[in-house]
Amino acid sequence: MKHSILSSCIALGFFASLCVTATGVNAQTDTAALLKSVEGKVIEWRRDFHQNPELGNRETRTANIVAKHLKSLGMSVESNIAYTGVVGILKGGKPGPTVMLRADMDALPVTEMVDLPFKSTKTTNYRGVDVGVMHACGHDTHVAMLMGAAEVLSSMKNELHGNVMFVFQPAEEGAPVGEEGGAELMLKEGIFKKHNPDVAFGLHIGSKLPSGVIGYASGPVMASSDRFEITVHGKQTHGSSPWSGADPIAAAAQIVTGVNHIVSRQINITKEPAIISFGKISGGVRSNIIPDKVEMVGTIRNFDMDIRQQIFDKIKTTASHIAQASGATATTEIFEGYPVTINNPELTAQMLPSLEKVAGKENLIKMPKITGSEDFSFYALEVPGLFVFLGVTPKGKDPRTAANNHSPYFFADESSFKVGTATLTQLTLDYMAQAK
Numbered sequence: 001m002k003h004s005i006l007s008s009c010i011a012l013g014f015f016a017s018l019c020v021t022a023t024g025v026n027a028q029t030d031t032a033a034l035l036k037s038v039e040g041k042v043i044e045w046r047r048d049f050h051q052n053p054e055l056g057n058r059e060t061r062t063a064n065i066v067a068k069h070l071k072s073l074g075m076s077v078e079s080n081i082a083y084t085g086v087v088g089i090l091k092g093g094k095p096g097p098t099v100m101l102r103a104d105m106d107a108l109p110v111t112e113m114v115d116l117p118f119k120s121t122k123t124t125n126y127r128g129v130d131v132g133v134m135h136a137c138g139h140d141t142h143v144a145m146l147m148g149a150a151e152v153l154s155s156m157k158n159e160l161h162g163n164v165m166f167v168f169q170p171a172e173e174g175a176p177v178g179e180e181g182g183a184e185l186m187l188k189e190g191i192f193k194k195h196n197p198d199v200a201f202g203l204h205i206g207s208k209l210p211s212g213v214i215g216y217a218s219g220p221v222m223a224s225s226d227r228f229e230i231t232v233h234g235k236q237t238h239g240s241s242p243w244s245g246a247d248p249i250a251a252a253a254q255i256v257t258g259v260n261h262i263v264s265r266q267i268n269i270t271k272e273p274a275i276i277s278f279g280k281i282s283g284g285v286r287s288n289i290i291p292d293k294v295e296m297v298g299t300i301r302n303f304d305m306d307i308r309q310q311i312f313d314k315i316k317t318t319a320s321h322i323a324q325a326s327g328a329t330a331t332t333e334i335f336e337g338y339p340v341t342i343n344n345p346e347l348t349a350q351m352l353p354s355l356e357k358v359a360g361k362e363n364l365i366k367m368p369k370i371t372g373s374e375d376f377s378f379y380a381l382e383v384p385g386l387f388v389f390l391g392v393t394p395k396g397k398d399p400r401t402a403a404n405n406h407s408p409y410f411f412a413d414e415s416s417f418k419v420g421t422a423t424l425t426q427l428t429l430d431y432m433a434q435a436k
Contacts, residue, residue, distance in 0.1 A: 096162025209391025
C-alpha cells in the first residue's frame with residue numbers, strides 16, 4: 001500500500017510533497033489524490049462565482065451553491081446567518097478539537113476591465129451610482145478553495161481527529177449603509193457560542209506575491225480600520241471681515257496639522273506604526289463668504305489595540321482645543337471598524353511546518369505589516385487565529401507592478417488555487433494531529 005501511494009504521489013507533481021505524510025489521518029488515505037481530484041472543480045466554481053458576483057449581505061446565489069455543496073458532503077448546514085452566511089459542520093470519526101476555516105463571499109462595486117471568458121458584466125446601483133460588480137479582491141477564489149477543502153476533508157471524515165467548522169461569511173468589505181454585517185455579525189448571532197471552535201484559520205489571495213507563494217507573519221499582521229468625522233462649527237460672516245465671525249476653515253486647516261502631529265509627536269511609534277489620513281474636507285459655497293461649518297472625514301490605521309484607543313482620545317482633544325482657540329467648536333465622532341488582525345504567535349510557530357510542507361521552503365516568506373484591514377480580526381480576538389496570504393500573480397509578471405486587490409484590472413492566476421486548497425486542508429489535518 002505504501003508503494004502504491006508513493007507512486008501515485010510522484011505522478012501528481014505539486015501534490016507529491018503532501019503525500020509524504022498525510023498527517024493526522026490513516027496512511028491509507030491519499031491526501032494528494034483527493035486534492036488533485038478537486039483541482040478542476042475549484043477552478044470551475046471560481047469562474048462561476050466570478051461571473052456572478054454579489055455585493056455584501058446580498059450573496060444569495062453564492063450562499064445557496066455553497067450550502068448545497070456542503071449538504072451533498074453530508075454536513076450539518078446552517079444558512080441565513082448574518083443575512084447570507086453559511087456554516088457547515090463536519091464531524092470527524094475520532095475525538096479532537098474543532099477547527100474553523102473561513103472564506104468571505106462578497107464582491108465589490110467595481111467595473112471589471114480584465115478580458116476574461118468569464119468576465120463579470122453585472123451592474124448595480126450602489127449608493128445612487130450605477131456601477132459594475134466584480135470580485136476585485138479575490139473572494140470568489142476563497143469560496144471555491146474552501147469548497148474544495150471541504151470536499152477533501154469530508155472524504156476522510158472517519159479518520160479526522162476532531163471536527164471542522166466551515167464558515168462562508170458575507171460582507172467582509174462592509175455591510176450596506178444601515179445594516180450590520182460580516183464577521184462581527186456572525187459572532188453576534190452566536191456561531192462561536194454554538195460550535196466552540198478551538199482555532200481559526202483564514203487565507204487571502206494577493207497580487208503582490210508570485211503565484212503559489214505563501215506569506216505569513218506572527219503577531220499583528222493587518223491594521224485596524226476606523227473612521228472619524230470632525231465637524232467644525234464657526235460663525236458665518238463676510239470674507240472681507242473675518243474678525244466679525246469665527247472661521248471654521250482656518251480652524252480646520254490647523255486641525256489637520258494638529259491631528260497629523262498625533263502620530264509623529266504623541267504616540268510611541270517604536271511599539272507599532274500608526275496612520276491618520278484625512279480623505280475629505282468640505283465647507284463653504286463661494287469665495288467671499290466664511291461659512292459656519294466645515295466637515296472633515298478620515299481614517300485611522302494602527303497595529304496595537306491600546307494605541308488605537310489613545311489615538312481616538314487624542315483626535316477628540318486636539319480638534320476640540322484647536323477649534324476653541326480659534327473661537328469655534330469641534331465635535332468628533334469615531335466609528336470603530338475592524339480591529340487589528342493578530343496572528344497568535346504560538347499557533348503561527350506551530351503551523352509553519354504545515355505551510356512549508358504545502359508551498360516548499362523557497363515559497364514561504366515572512367510578510368511585512370499590511371495597513372489594509374480584515375474582519376477575520378474579530379474571530380482572532382475570540383480564539384487563536386492564523387491568517388495567511390497566497391500569491392496569485394503568474395510567472396513572468398512582476399508582482400510589484402501587478403494590479404492591486406480592488407483594482408478593475410485585478411487578476412488571479414488559477415494555478416495558485418491548488419496551493420490554497422492544500423493549505424486549508426493541511427493546516428486542519430496537522431493541527432488535529434498535534435492536538436491528539
